[in-house]
Amino acid sequence: MAIRLGDTAPDFEAASSEGTIKFHEFIGDSWCVLFSHPKDFTPVCTTELGYMAKIKPEFDKRNVKVIGLSVDSADSHKQWSADIAETQGHAPNYPVIADPDRKVADLYDMIHPNALNTLTVRTVFVIGPDKQVKLMLTYPASTGRNFDELLRVIDSLQLTAKHSVATPVNWKDGDDVIIVPTLSDDDAKKKFPNGWKTLKPYLRVVPQPR
Ligand code: BEZ
Numbered sequence: 001m002a003i004r005l006g007d008t009a010p011d012f013e014a015a016s017s018e019g020t021i022k023f024h025e026f027i028g029d030s031w032c033v034l035f036s037h038p039k040d041f042t043p044v045c046t047t048e049l050g051y052m053a054k055i056k057p058e059f060d061k062r063n064v065k066v067i068g069l070s071v072d073s074a075d076s077h078k079q080w081s082a083d084i085a086e087t088q089g090h091a092p093n094y095p096v097i098a099d100p101d102r103k104v105a106d107l108y109d110m111i112h113p114n115a116l117n118t119l120t121v122r123t124v125f126v127i128g129p130d131k132q133v134k135l136m137l138t139y140p141a142s143t144g145r146n147f148d149e150l151l152r153v154i155d156s157l158q159l160t161a162k163h164s165v166a167t168p169v170n171w172k173d174g175d176d177v178i179i180v181p182t183l184s185d186d187d188a189k190k191k192f193p194n195g196w197k198t199l200k201p202y203l204r205v206v207p208q209p210r
Helices: 023-027 043-054 056-061 074-088 103-107 147-162 185-191
Strands: 031-036 064-070 096-098 122-127 133-139 177-179 197-200 203-206
Touching: 023 031, 023 064, 031 147, 043 056, 043 064, 043 074, 043 147, 056 064, 056 147, 074 096, 122 147, 133 147
Parallel strands: 031 064, 064 096
Antiparallel strands: 031 122, 122 133, 177 203, 197 203
């Protein structure tokens, strides 16, 4: 069955470039980014895994674990790592799941046979500490993802989890946010005692809470 936002991310045990992973145990009390790439030793994937390693400290800062996946073996992931370091300046500093039998890929519906027969397409799942799926993305093999966008979304998700706010179009950290429509004005007064700007009764703008 297809995974949807709000579902519990399926648990699994699998080999990885850093040993056996028990997925829910791996996530622990953190957030998690699980991302698949089509194949080791391919060009776009090489740039993606290198860039993810470069910005991993930004995920660490936000208490987010990062984990990759493809339908290659752990040995293949380890061998490829040297090429990634050589060409991108950063070797993967996060585990990459080895899924040659496509157990995890099938569990997460990462193979879209009409797009890419037996390989995983570029999916991303952001999972919360409650193990619920908070975001899903699917990109074709030919388009490298924007991993900076994941940081922006995680900032928004973490803000929503802590405060009763949503983030507007193209929001970035520090910009004004929106009070969620489900919060009444009376309850909003308690949360935002310094007030807010009402553009419409359903569009209430407030400085980003810290
Ligand atoms: C790539 O990473 O460049 C790639 C992988 C599979 C199919 C097409 C491109």
